[in-house]
Structure formats: structure tokens, C-alpha cells
Amino acid sequence: MADETYTPPKVWAWDQPSGGQFASINRPIAGATHDKELPHGEHKYQLHSLATPNGQKATILFEELLEAGVTEAEYDAWLINIGEGDQFGSGFVGINPNSKIPALLDLTGPEPIRVFESGAILLHLSEKYGMFIPTDAKGRAECLSWLMWQMGSAPFIGGGFGHFYAYAPFKMEYPINRYAMETKRLFDVANRRLAESAYLAGDQFTIADIAAYVWLGAIHRGAAYGDAATFLSVHEYEHVGRWVSAIDARPGTRRGRLVNNRTGLIERHSAADFDTLDPDLLKGITKGS
Ligand SMILES: N[C@@H](CCC(=O)N[C@@H](CS)C(=O)NCC(=O)O)C(=O)O
DSSP states (O other): OOSOOOOOOSSOOOOSOOOSTTGGGOOSOOSOSBOOOOOOOSSSEEEEEOSSHHHHHHHHHHHHHHHTTOGGGOEEEEEOOGGGTGGGBHHHHHHOTTOOSOEEEEOSSSSOEEEESHHHHHHHHHHHHTOSSOOSHHHHHHHHHHHHHHHHHHHIIIIIIIIIIIISSSOOHHHHHHHHHHHHHHHHHHHHHHHHSSBTTBSSOOHHHHHHHHHHHHHHTTOSTTTHHHHTTGGGOHHHHHHHHHHHTOHHHHHHHTBTOTTSBSSBOSGGGGGGSOHHHHHSOOTTO
């Protein structure tokens, strides 16, 4: 059982740092902390992000669209350093009042459209180009169901398991047990689904796969939360492993994971930017990316 006890006061107050990694950027209020305009490039899509799993969803879809020949999907990707508080600058808050990456400005139409929440960005772009989302009612419903499943469950993996297992100031048995159990259950949900179909929504690779892959793939290959892959025995989920390997091999996905990434491109403004990288980075997935 838990080895720490705590009696909450009648009214919670923000009077001390919570401790742990990222404590300095956590606060209980929304809104901008400082004035800072966002930079602007030449393309019709301006993405402001970072290569966390949620950020990679957007860059993977952009690179997959470009890989599929959708030249209108050219984009500028600017770095938002969440450790430095860039997400609280006035320009960023203007396109995402929730102050979290990724956020997109779509300038393809008569007026600018802001899109925030990684799932909304995936839907916005896939529907616009009619790609990576099935068009028949049954396939679309399956795709949206798995997309929303991922969006709803990511906080239990990242904010729950990842936080208490890797980032909290000390290890607490109760929350680690609770969220390890839930994370393993989610792996099992995906594993059972992937035992019956190649991808989450069926035979085709869709935005539901992009959303789930960035989270499950990072843990599966041992790139997230220290030794979480061993702790959670993820090798048991063999169908998830097969699916992660298949998606790892996609050139668009490989490029997308390297954008806004300190081991890849800090910023991305053209396809030629990838030529500046070590070719080995583009040939395969490295553990740290
Ligand atoms: N539900 C959001 C979550 C985004 C999110 O949690 N972003 C994190 C990085 S992965 C972030 O920007 N954190 C900064 C902060 O919390 O201040 C989405 O999927 O877009």
C-alpha cells in the first residue's frame, strides 16, 4: 500500500511547488504570462509544436500527406519549448487557449483557422484531403472510435503512469499500481484489436493509428519513461509489436517523428531540411527519437 499519507485542507491553495519534473511550468490558471508573437513562415500551414507524442501526431500526418503526394500539405513547423514556458506566450495562447502543443494555423482559406488538440488537427487535415480516414460510414465510425479512445486514454498513460513512474519527486506505490494497471489494460485493448485487423480501424493505416502509435510505440520500443517497457512487460503484446514495427518502417512517419525534435530538426520549413540530417536517422528509428 501507499507509504505516504496526506490530509487535504478544506480549500486547496497554490502555495507551494508540487515537486517533480515539469513542476516549474505547472500552474492552476490559464491565459498568457507574457507577450510574444509567433514566428511566421511562407507555407499555408503554420504548426507550433514539439516532438512529444502529441506533437508527433501532427508532424507525422503532415509528412504522410506529403509522402502520399499532397503537395498542398507543405508546412512550417516552429518549436514551442514547453520547458521554457513558450506555451504561455500571447501568440501561442491566441491559437491554443489551453496552452499545450500542438497548435496549428491553417491559412489555406479566406480567413485564418486555428486548430488545437492533436486529435482535432488529425481530423481537420485528414478530412480536408480525404486521406487516412475512411469515407464509408462504418469505416469512419471505427476510425473515429479508435481516435477518441486514444485521445481519452492518453492522460492515463502520460499524466498518470508516466508521471508517477518517472517524473514524480518520489515513488508512490498506490498511483503507480493504479496507472500501470490501466496502461497495461490499454495495451491489451490494442493488442486484441490488432490480433484481428492489420490496423486499428481495419485494413488501412489511418489517423487512429497515428494517434495511438506515438504513445504505444514509444513505450514499446523503450523510449519513454525510463525502463517502463520492462516494468510493464510490453513484450507480451505481440500484435502491438507487429503494428509498431510496420508503422516504424513508413518513411513519412520516420520524418514526422524527427520534426521539432532536438535529435532531428528543431524547425522544419521544407522537405530539403531533412537532407541536413544524418541519413541513419531517416533510415530507421533510433531509440531516443
Ligand atoms: N489533449 C492535448 C494534450 C496536449 C499536451 O498535453 N501537450 C503537452 C506536451 S505532450 C504540453 O504542451 N504541455 C505543456 C504544459 O502542460 O504546460 C492534445 O492531444 O493536443
